[in-house]
Amino acid sequence: MSHDTTTPAELAAADRVAGRLYTDPEIFEGEISRIFERTWVWVAHESELPGPGTFKSAHVGRQPVIVTRDRKGTLHTLLNRCRHRGASLCEKPKGQANGFTCPYHAWSYGLDGKLRGIPYPEGYEGVIEKGELSLKKLRTESYGGMVFATFHDGIESLEEFLGDAKLWIDRFMKQGGGYPIKVLGKHRFKFRGNWKIQLENTTDGYHFPIVHRSWMASVDAETADMMSFMTDPSAITHALGNGHSVMQMVPGHSDLDADDGTEPLQGRFDHLIKDLAQTLEPAQVRKVVRAMHGTGFNLNLFPNVSMSAAFFRVLRPISVDETEIEHIAIGPDGPPELDAVNRERLRIHEHFQGPFGFGTPDDAEGWDRVQRGAQGAPDMPILVNRGLAREKASPEGWPTSHVTDETGMRAAYGQWKEMMRDA
Structure with a gap:
């Protein structure tokens, strides 16, 4: 640190963290090298790479990568940087290709990153071996359709890293109503704040009725009642290990297979029910429609x-006070009858998460304000102690407290502190 010998890890306690964690550029640089370049980072959903030759652009920390599916169906994550003079190989967000050719000097690479061709190779005789100049490849693994990559070859397996979060990934994917999940669309935006401010938000039930009053007032009574979880003692948050956490806002929808058939389907979907009933079995219709709002939790x-x-x-750290967010709408990947379901899911997504929706602009305003406020007295603590005195272990051994408590934030900062310990 530039002003004292305090290490970043010493700025994070069990119940509070220093505001400098949002504002100090040196801490941010340490996060890039010690967290984003040393752990598993999400880069894609498998539905974005549906067949051989498909690819998408992404980032691991600040480093640009290309996620590909080769001719054998194997997934690769390649650094988007030519081995010759460093130019980016691909500027498209997604597409299909036989490989990638650098626009500067036309060095060409296969979907697996291997160097395939060099123009006018005579000047390189006895100088280079093509086999030594493949694209930098990141270790890539997937679970439940979620694709992750890491620069750290010696890290534990993805399944070990996800640990108990795998149960919740499995449950999340049930919202396809018996069909696989696919990406329907996405949009990106940036906010003027540190990435950890958004990381905290996902399992912060405390802000919901305050920040999202306008959204609550805009939805039908059934939806508003479903999301009125502030005083529900069964609405809880678990810390799952390795910084992961899950917030159960609607516990009855945590496992969509646990359905006794008594819960009425929302009247707003009557038109869908009628149309789907012409081709799908009643049980299938119920599964698809009951999952229209997704699962009852945030993981x-x-x-x-x-x-x-x-x-x-998905969050991407750009600088200490700028973060890019990508919101990705999902829905069931099934027969044409589900097209109407996915159109309805997109409208629901737009109503809250969309750029002209009710939820995202309100959240982003809060994130911006935290960053502006944290400029004052940067060593004054950010409190993450709500519910600490009532936090208990669940039967599974997970630290657990009410949905409005800051259990999820404490979990994330515990992992942050562990990874930043030697910075």
């Missing part, structure tokens, strides 16, 4: 992705 996967009710939220 936060440290450090960069949340599986939030019915969408993915």
Whole structure:
């Protein structure tokens, strides 16, 4: 640190963290190297790479990457940087290709990153070996359709890293109503704040009725009643290990397979029920329609992705006070009859998460204000102690408290502190 010998890890206690964690550029640089370049970072959903030759652009921390599916169906994550003079190889967000050719000097690479061709190779005879100049490849693994990559070859397996969060990923994917999940659409925006401010938000039930009053007033009574969880003692948050956490706002929808058939389907979907009933069995119709709002929980996967009710939220740190957010709408990948379901899910997504929706602009305003306020007295603590005195272990051994408590934030900062300990 530039002003004292306090290490970043010493700025994070069990119940509070220093405001400098939002504002100090040196801490931010340490986070990039010690967290984003040393752990598993989400880069794609498998539905975005549906067949051989498909690709998408992404980032791991600040480093640009290309996620590809080769001719054998294997997933790769490649650093988007030519091995010759460093130019980016791909500027498209997604597409299909046989490989990638650098626009500067036309070095060409396969979907697996291997260097395939060099123009006018005579000047390189006895100088280079093509086999030594493949694109930098990141270790890539997937679970439940979620694709992660890491620069750290010696890290534990993805399944070990996800740990008990795997149960909740499995539950999240049930919202396809018996069909796989696919990405329907996405949009990106930036806010003027530190990435950890957004990381905290996903399992912060405390802010919901305050920040999202306008959204609550805009929805039908059944939806508003479903999301009125502030005084529900069964609405709880679990810390799942490795910085992951889950906030159960609607416990009855945490496992969509646990359905005794007594819960009425919302009247707003009567038109869908009628149309679907012409081709689908009644039980299938019920599963699809009951999952229209997604699952009843937000799952936060440290450090960069949340599986939030019915969408993915991905964060990308740009600088100490700027973060990019990507909201990804999802829906069932099934027969044409489900097109109407997915159109309705997109409208629901737009109403809250969309750029002209009620939820995201309100959240972003709060995040901006935290960053502006944290400029004052940067060593004054940010409190994450709500519910600490009533936090208990669940039967599974997970630290657990009410949905309005800050259990999820404490989990994330515990992992942050562990990874920043030697910075």
